[in-house]
Amino acid sequence: xxxxxxxxxxxxxxxxxxxxxxxxxxxxxxxxxxxxxxxxxxxxxxxxxxxxxxxxxxxxxxxxxxxxxxxxxxxxxxxxxxxxxxxxxxxxxxxxxxxxxxxxxxxxxxxxxxxxxxxxxxxxxxxxxxxxxxxxxxxxxxxxxxxxxxxxxxxxxxxxxxxxxxxxxxxxxxxxxxxxxxxxxxxxxxxxxxxxxxxxxxxxxxxxxxxxxxxxxxxxxxxxxxxxxxxxxxxxxxxxxxxxxxxxxxxxxxxxxxxxxxxxxxxxxxxxxxxxxxxxxxxxxxxxxxxxxxxxxxxxxxxxxxxxx
Amino acid sequence: xxxxxxxxxxxxxxxxxxxxxxxxxxxxxxxxxxxxxxxxxxxxxxxxxxxxxxxxxxxxxxxxxxxxxxxxxxxxxxxxxxxxxxxxxxxxxxxxxxxxxxxxxxxxxxxxxxxxxxxxxxxxxxxxxxxxxxxxxxxxxxxxxxxxxxxxxxxxxxxxxxxxxxxxxxxxxxxxxxxxxxxxxxxxxxxxxxxxxxxxxxxxxxxxxxxxxxxxxxxxxxxxxxxxxxxxxxxxxxxxxxxxxxxxxxxxxxxxxxxxxxxxxxxxxxxxxxxxxxxxxxxxxxxxxxxxxxxxxxxxxxxxxxxxxxxxxxxxxxxxxxxxxxxxxxxxxxxxxxxxxxxxxxxxxxxxxxxxxxxxxxxxxxxxxxxxxxxxxxxxxxxxxxxxxxxx
Ligand SMILES: Nc1ncnc2c1ncn2[C@@H]1O[C@H](COP(=O)(O)OP(=O)(O)OP(=O)(O)O)[C@@H](O)[C@H]1O
Ligand SMILES: [Mg+2]
Numbered sequence: 001x002x003x004x005x006x007x008x009x010x011x012x013x014x015x016x017x018x019x020x021x022x023x024x025x026x027x028x029x030x031x032x033x034x035x036x037x038x039x040x041x042x043x044x045x046x047x048x049x050x051x052x053x054x055x056x057x058x059x060x061x062x063x064x065x066x067x068x069x070x071x072x073x074x075x076x077x078x079x080x081x082x083x084x085x086x087x088x089x090x091x092x093x094x095x096x097x098x099x100x101x102x103x104x105x106x107x108x109x110x111x112x113x114x115x116x117x118x119x120x121x122x123x124x125x126x127x128x129x130x131x132x133x134x135x136x137x138x139x140x141x142x143x144x145x146x147x148x149x150x151x152x153x154x155x156x157x158x159x160x161x162x163x164x165x166x167x168x169x170x171x172x173x174x175x176x177x178x179x180x181x182x183x184x185x186x187x188x189x190x191x192x193x194x195x196x197x198x199x200x201x202x203x204x205x206x207x208x209x210x211x212x213x214x215x216x217x218x219x220x221x222x223x224x225x226x227x228x229x230x231x232x233x234x235x236x237x238x239x240x241x242x243x244x245x246x247x248x249x250x251x252x253x254x255x256x257x258x259x260x261x262x263x264x265x266x267x268x269x270x271x272x273x274x275x276x277x278x279x280x281x282x283x284x285x286x287x288x289x290x291x292x293x294x295x296x297x298x299x300x301x302x303x304x305x306x307x308x309x
Numbered sequence: 310x311x312x313x314x315x316x317x318x319x320x321x322x323x324x325x326x327x328x329x330x331x332x333x334x335x336x337x338x339x340x341x342x343x344x345x346x347x348x349x350x351x352x353x354x355x356x357x358x359x360x361x362x363x364x365x366x367x368x369x370x371x372x373x374x375x376x377x378x379x380x381x382x383x384x385x386x387x388x389x390x391x392x393x394x395x396x397x398x399x400x401x402x403x404x405x406x407x408x409x410x411x412x413x414x415x416x417x418x419x420x421x422x423x424x425x426x427x428x429x430x431x432x433x434x435x436x437x438x439x440x441x442x443x444x445x446x447x448x449x450x451x452x453x454x455x456x457x458x459x460x461x462x463x464x465x466x467x468x469x470x471x472x473x474x475x476x477x478x479x480x481x482x483x484x485x486x487x488x489x490x491x492x493x494x495x496x497x498x499x500x501x502x503x504x505x506x507x508x509x510x511x512x513x514x515x516x517x518x519x520x521x522x523x524x525x526x527x528x529x530x531x532x533x534x535x536x537x538x539x540x541x542x543x544x545x546x547x548x549x550x551x552x553x554x555x556x557x558x559x560x561x562x563x564x565x566x567x568x569x570x571x572x573x574x575x576x577x578x579x580x581x582x583x584x585x586x587x588x589x590x591x592x593x594x595x596x597x598x599x600x601x602x603x604x605x606x607x608x609x610x611x612x613x614x615x616x617x618x619x620x621x622x623x624x625x626x627x628x629x630x631x632x633x634x635x636x637x638x639x640x641x642x643x644x645x646x647x648x649x650x651x652x653x654x655x656x657x658x659x660x661x662x663x664x665x666x667x668x669x670x671x672x673x674x675x676x677x678x679x680x681x682x683x684x685x686x687x688x689x690x691x692x693x694x695x696x697x698x699x700x701x
Pocket of ligand 2: 045046047086160
């Protein structure tokens with residue numbers, strides 16, 4: 001096994017009851033990479049991340065994380081991994097500082113007070129360190145959890161929707177920090193539903209119904225999906241939308257504020273459909289555009305998953 | 310495989326027995342802070358012994374009066390009449406009937422019409438004068454042990470003062486102790502006659518069982534229900550570290566409860582502490598640990614706090630009924646004794662009564678310290694094996 005592959009899992013499978021929630025999942029994440037983990041709700045992202053850090057036992061499959069066996073050496077893995085849970089799971093009846101100190105003690109960190117102080121300053125919570133964690137707003141809880149999972153300087157970050165509910169400025173700061181870590185060789189596997197975050201990842205693994213459908217460098221994804229796209233703007237948009245939704249060749253119609261994007265795999269059929277709408281509604285403007293990640297993933301998540309790979 | 314990183318150095322323990330005191334201390338501190346913040350629970354743990362002592366103490370202190378008694382009279386002489394007159398005058402008992410035969414008297418005792426049967430046998434006076442020490446029989450319904458204890462004492466005093474004026478002149482030789490008659494007490498329905506002295510030390514066992522088991526039974530379920538278990542399990546903490554860190558803070562609570570009960574026993578109830586205090590400390594520490602492990606084991610099995618509470622009550626019932634607290638242990642059927650023997654409180658009750666009331670030392674309580682230790686180790690092992698290191 002190469003030392004530069006931080007996550008190397010093969011065939012991970014997990015069922016709850018008789019439902020296969022993660023099915024034969026492979027993943028290879030190189031050191032220092034920022035790996036995005038995308039998929040619709042309930043597709044098995046959290047379950048997969050939990051298996052990677054040893055919180056759930058896969059019923060089959062094998063693998064190594066940071067060179068340690070996921071099945072037998074999970075305590076060693078946990079020492080070196082920072083895992084941020086999707087749901088806030090620090091102690092609401094402990095203060096901000098007490099939470100950080102608790103985590104720092106669990107990892108047996110030296111210079112504990114210093115590290116906690118630093119984390120509090122970085123967070124901008126130094127003045128409020130005595131406040132109970134449960135009294136924080138949702139976004140601040142999220143930021144505290146993030147600080148807590150990084151306090152022991154892990155080699156691998158497993159972040160489950162770390163920025164859900166976090167304001168844009170804090171999200172930007174967060175991604176800057178992830179990129180700094182990445183430059184230092186820290187690896188990140190991050191699940192998200194935000195497309196502006198997806199594009200910041202080096203690679204993306206896309207999972208649906210427990211099966212990994214896409215795993216490729218982020219830049220290659222548009223060409224791999226091969227989605228054509230048109231922008232339609234002007235009035236009356238509602239009628240245009242209804243027309244489009246009934247047309248052949250239009251796989252996806254998505255509103256973006258005052259405009260609308262119509263996308264499809266069959267570029268020729270899509271163009272015919274869009275031009276027909278222009279004819280019926282001469283006041284709308286049409287324009288061919290590049291398919292963005294938003295359209296691509298809405299397209300993927302709307303169930304049109306049959307005809308690739 | 311990379312060789313750059315050293316694996317676990319030194320002795321290779323099974324990973325669930327890994328022990329880092331830093332991690333234990335982390336959990337210990339966290340529990341202390343949480344306990345301090347959870348004021349109501351903390352207050353209950355301190356108030357519980359006080360409340361129970363007061364409740365039972367009130368019952369113990371009541372000076373029972375006007376208890377219905379039936380007198381079975383088979384003799385009719387001056388001394389008997391004097392005794393009967395004193396009984397009538399006493400406020401302790403109300404004579405509800407004078408029975409002429411044993412069957413009638415027994416029936417009244419059984420039906421509860423009378424709580425006492427005082428029986429003066431035929432030829433009592435004649436044998437008394439001859440110095441044959443005839444028996445004066447008291448049969449008490451001891452299902453209320455406190456009442457029974459009080460009245461038996463009262464009857465002894467009444468007999469003494471009623472006969473004293475009779476033992477004069479020619480009979481003055483009867484006035485020398487011991488009394489020329491023998492009072493024989495038959496405790497019905499509660500032969501061991503749990504007395505006030507018995508109750509307070511035993512109460513210590515009940516209080517510790519209730520609070521220690523209850524508080525640790527939610528140790529893990531609370532973490533699971535609040536979702537904090539995921540944080541805890543994502544760190545390298547081992548089951549042994551969680552167990553020690555989560556149970557030891559409550560030893561302090563147990564110590565406070567022990568202190569409260571001991572002080573109350575000495576000041577309020579004037580119960581002497583007859584035996585070895587060191588032996589007591591060792592026993593009570595073992596007992597507290599055993600209860601903490603029992604609660605913790607429940608916590609590894611329960612999925613919700615409600616379930617944990619239900620299981621805790623499932624432990625309380627036999628702890629009170631089958632331990633010798635409520636009913637005399639030896640009088641119970643074998644199966645009940647078997648269950649009782651498996652409970653920590655059964656052994657503790659014996660130990661604490663031996664030490665406090667009978668003045669026992671280490672040598673006398675080994676027979677119960679040993680099983681207590683075995684129970685403790687068994688519970689701890691089971692809890693460690695049951696601890697789920699994953700969220701499955
Ligand atoms: N402990 C569990 N017991 C039973 N079913 C579970 C459990 N955990 C997850 N599931 C099921 O497994 C499926 C995958 O859940 P998972 O949380 O991994 O999805 P996800 O991709 O993280 O979704 P989301 O984007 O909403 O966070 C869901 O259908 C969920 O209901
Ligand atoms: Mg999830």
